[in-house]
Amino acid sequence: MGKWYRLLLVAVGAATMLAMVSPVSADDFAGRSAYRQGNYELARTEFGKDATSVSLFFLALMELRGEGGRPDLSRGMELLRESAEQNYFAAQYLLGTRYLYGAGMPADRVRAKKLLAAAAAQRDYRAIALLEILGRGSRGEKQDMKGVVEAVRKAASRGNAAARNTFGFMYLIGDGVPKDAGQEIRWYRAAAAGGDSRASFMLSLMYFHGDGVPRNLGEAARLMRIAAERGGARSEFFLGTFYYHGTGIPQDKAQAAFWIGKAAGKGYGEAQYAYGMMLLxxxxxxxxxxxxxxxxxxxxxxxxTGAQAVLRELVALRTAPVGVPALDLSVPRGGNGAYDTAIGGPYLQGKGVVLDQGDYSLKFSLPDLTDAYAPPPAPGAPLDLKSRLQGGKFEIIFPTGK
Structure with a gap:
């Protein structure tokens, strides 16, 4: 067919929306909300969509407890280790206690203390309290765990923000206290009032969704800013999306780029993708x-996968900037590759729908380009181009060369 040179009639500004993840799709929020409501089947489904450290922890917890199914110790421990390896404080704490007391594995006090220290460094007050108890001499798992609950309760009542956030989390998962969404929110609010970034982030998403509290976008934005100003990469990224979309605050693309760029610099993958698209x-x-x-x-x-697809598209379009070395992403074609399987007549290619006109082709790029990959609503159903192309931009593609 020869080389394809594409005349780009529209800048890639519309594509930026692909990178801007809304808080609606925050990685673990839907699963956490379902878990809070006791809908473990839905929680398993939601947490199973993304292998984040948080999702892995909750899946591990449900496997170990048999919530929403039969207990599976082997699978639960596998997921718990994965979450702890990704530096999630709750997984580090739980895995540490299991090594400490030999629950489901041989006891290993050295490894246990390393895990508890890692959780304590992330302000999990349970780990802080347990390490203090161990320093005074362990009295055994049952007494130690009672001591942890009492220590967290006392510190939270005295105004310790980290303890308050930890206490709220304990009410979410039922760790030493009964599961109680009202108490969870109460202690998150108290922690956020004391400047705790983790509690501020969680409450922000709850206000955004109206989950357990009345929906209030202004309050969601205020709390997200508190969380972001204390340096959390995920909260910085979401504050950037608030500014980008004008969610609860005036829209400000420059501020959006500032906060998303900060999160990208800390290694947050979604922010790196979004910031790359904004620069492009x-x-x-x-x-x-x-x-x-x-x-x-x-x-x-x-x-x-979004960044992988865009890079393939850039390579396919031969629009990589001069001086940029050849890209070796070691990602196989197919699935989310540069070209999708033709489905008859118009077909999906990269990030748009291509209409072959003989001497040239028209490529329509969608306002939300992720829709290009959405399967038909039912097997064998026709592709609804009219709805998918609403508001689309397009390119003219000329075949030339040998």
């Missing part, structure tokens, strides 16, 4: 194609 489009920042490719490569290497 000049959306809130000056156009910087070389910098864009750098950030997209970083996100792609973390397994971000």
């Amino acid at each position: 489009a000049g959306d809130g920042v000056p156009v910087d194609k070389t910098g864009a490719v750098d950030w997209l490569v970083k996100a792609a290497k973390q397994g971000n």
Whole structure:
């Protein structure tokens, strides 16, 4: 067929929306909400969509307890180790206690203390309290765990923000206290009032969704800013999306780029993808194609499929900036590759729908490009191009060369 040179009639600004993840799709929130309501079947489904450290922890917890199914100790421990290896404090604490008391594995006090210290460094007050108890001499698992609950309760009542957030989390998962959504929210609010970033982040999403509290976008934005100003990469990223969409605060693309860029610099994959797309489009920042490719490569290497797809598209279009070395992402074609299988007549290619006109082709790029990959609503159903192309941009593709 020869080379394809594409005349780009529209800048990639519309594509930026692909990178802007809304808090609606926060990685673990839907699963946590279902878990809070006791809908373990739905929680398993939601947590199973993304292998984040948080999702892995809750899946481990449900496997170990048999919530929503039969207990599976082997699978639960496998998931718990994965979550702990990804540095999730709750998994480090739980795995540490299991090593400490030999629950489901040989006891290993040295490894237990390392895990508890890692959780304590992330302000899990249960780990802080347990390490203090061990320093005074352990009295055994049952008495130690009672001591942990009492220590967290006392510290929370005295105004310790980290203890308050930990106490709220304990009410969510039923750790030494009964599961109680009202108490969970009460202690999150108290922790957020004391400046705790983790509690502020969680409450922000709860206000955004109206989950357990009345929906209030202004309060969601206020709390997310508190969390972001205390340096959490995920909260920085979500504050950026609030600014990008004007969620509870005036829309400000420059502020969006600032916060998303900060999160990207801390290694947060979704932020790296989003920031790369903003640099590529000049959306809130000056156009910087070389910098864009750098950030997209970083996100792609973390397994971000959106970044991988955009990089393939850039390579296919031969629009990689001059001076950028050849990309070696080691990602196989197919699935989310550069070209999808033809489905008859119009077909999906990369991030758009292509209509072959003989001497040239038209490629329509969608406002939300992820829709291009959505399967038909039912097997064998026709592709509804009219609805998918609403508001779309397009390119003219000329075949030339040998």
